[in-house]
Amino acid sequence: MGRIILFFILIFGSAVIQTSFFRAAGIFPASPDLLLAAVIGIAIYDGERSAAAAGVAAGVFAEALGGDGVMLLPVFYLLIGYVFGIVSRFFLKKNFLSWLVYMLIAANVRLGYSFSYLMITEPDLNLFLAFKNILIPEFIMTVLFSIPIYFFSRICARPFHKQIDMD
Amino acid sequence: MGTIIKLFKSRFFIIALCTALLLSIIPTVLCIMGQGDYVRSAIQTAATPFQWCFTKIGEGLGGYSVYFRSLSDLREENEKLREELRNSQDKVYDAELILEQNEYLRSYLGVKAEHSDFSFEEATVIGRESTNYRTVYTLSRGTMHGVEVNMPVITEDGLVGYVTETGATWCRAVSLVETASAVGAYVERSGVLGVVEGTYELRFDGLCRMIYIEPDSDIREGDRILTSGVGSIYPRGLCVGTVSRVDADPATRTLAATIVPDVDFSDISKVMIITDYKVFTE
Numbered sequence: 001m002g003r004i005i006l007f008f009i010l011i012f013g014s015a016v017i018q019t020s021f022f023r024a025a026g027i028f029p030a031s032p033d034l035l036l037a038a039v040i041g042i043a044i045y046d047g048e049r050s051a052a053a054a055g056v057a058a059g060v061f062a063e064a065l066g067g068d069g070v071m072l073l074p075v076f077y078l079l080i081g082y083v084f085g086i087v088s089r090f091f092l093k094k095n096f097l098s099w100l101v102y103m104l105i106a107a108n109v110r111l112g113y114s115f116s117y118l119m120i121t122e123p124d125l126n127l128f129l130a131f132k133n134i135l136i137p138e139f140i141m142t143v144l145f146s147i148p149i150y151f152f153s154r155i156c157a158r159p160f161h162k163q164i165d166m167d
Numbered sequence: 168m169g170t171i172i173k174l175f176k177s178r179f180f181i182i183a184l185c186t187a188l189l190l191s192i193i194p195t196v197l198c199i200m201g202q203g204d205y206v207r208s209a210i211q212t213a214a215t216p217f218q219w220c221f222t223k224i225g226e227g228l229g230g231y232s233v234y235f236r237s238l239s240d241l242r243e244e245n246e247k248l249r250e251e252l253r254n255s256q257d258k259v260y261d262a263e264l265i266l267e268q269n270e271y272l273r274s275y276l277g278v279k280a281e282h283s284d285f286s287f288e289e290a291t292v293i294g295r296e297s298t299n300y301r302t303v304y305t306l307s308r309g310t311m312h313g314v315e316v317n318m319p320v321i322t323e324d325g326l327v328g329y330v331t332e333t334g335a336t337w338c339r340a341v342s343l344v345e346t347a348s349a350v351g352a353y354v355e356r357s358g359v360l361g362v363v364e365g366t367y368e369l370r371f372d373g374l375c376r377m378i379y380i381e382p383d384s385d386i387r388e389g390d391r392i393l394t395s396g397v398g399s400i401y402p403r404g405l406c407v408g409t410v411s412r413v414d415a416d417p418a419t420r421t422l423a424a425t426i427v428p429d430v431d432f433s434d435i436s437k438v439m440i441i442t443d444y445k446v447f448t449e
Binding site: 019021023024048049056059063082 | 214219
């Protein structure tokens with residue numbers, strides 16, 4: 001139960017910060033996808049099932065707090081969480097570098113998702129401007145600001161896993 | 168690989184995927200139908216205070232960063248304003264110089280009009296006595312300009328002194344408050360004659376004295392003193408100063424008057440050297 005509450009706080013907090021703080025500050029070129037980092041963090045340290053559930057919740061929160069009514073993110077985050085949870089179980093170790101590799105891959109997937117979304121919703125999309133003003137800043141911001149989220153997710157998972165790799 | 172495929176076929180994943188799809192499709196359909204999404208609304212309501220807090224923090228950070236971002240703009244603006252101020256100050260300085268020159272030229276013209284029989288050579292004070300004697304001036308005109316020793320030096324206010332030394336491009340003038348100076352003078356109101364000379368005691372106060380005044384002469388405080396033209400240096404009618412005090416001189420049994428010169432010797436920058444004038448004496 002404690003784990004669910006902690007993960008809920010992590011996901012909810014990330015969604016709130018992502019949809020309020022970064023937009024209000026006005027100094028960042030784009031708002032990062034903190035939920036992606038949180039879901040991957042949970043996937044690494046708590047497994048694919050928790051990550052899948054957290055992914056669905058993340059998608060719902062993201063759409064509820066900052067979406068425009070058409071909800072696709074629950075499926076997107078579910079798949080991210082579940083896939084990276086399985087990958088981390090069988091392949092790389094549970095440490096920061098592994099998380100960073102997953103994060104870069106996930107950020108690229110996210111870039112692809114955003115690009116597809118833009119292609120569908122914006123018929124006259126200028127690709128150069130889309131990459132310059134939206135996609136690349138979002139990618140960089142997501143990777144940068146996901147680092148503190150990684151540590152939060154690790155802290156949240158730690159009490160429930162005695163054997164977390166500290167490498 | 169088989170294990171991984173099995174994981175994707177697991178009951179959990181299928182249930183989670185279905186839930187996600189339902190959570191995606193139902194609100195989307197409701198939204199398209201124009202119906203309110205209660206889950207979404209509830210989440211938004213719950214999140215509103217937290218979003219408000221983080222928005223305020225973000226705005227604070229944004230405002231703080233704007234201060235730093237605008238700092239460079241302010242620096243640039245400040246530099247521009249400094250440049251403009253410098254230009255304006257230069258203009259004001261130039262205007263002041265022109266004004267000063269204009270005033271001087273007006274006075275010069277006035278003096279010229281008043282003394283049409285005089286020939287003037289305009290000069291600037293380029294140096295003063297190197298000691299504390301402040302009443303000897305180096306002027307910017309010399310023999311090249313027709314300046315000779317013993318030529319009178321005046322300003323628009325009155326008599327300054329006379330030229331004591333000349334060079335090709337400079338000359339030195341001693342003021343009438345110097346002890347070496349003596350000027351034949353008279354009281355404008357009554358015509359009483361005397362000699363204005365500098366004294367050691369009065370020189371440092373910028374004053375001089377009129378001596379050899381007959382004991383029964385009509386001279387009083389406030390009388391204007393002009394040059395009488397007696398002697399070979401000064402023409403008649405130049406303003407010397409004003410009587411500030413009249414005393415009896417027991418040694419010579421005459422009267423002596425303290426004169427406040429019309430010229431402020433501490434603040435002379437431009438003068439006129441009278442290079443020629445018609446001799447006319449009483």
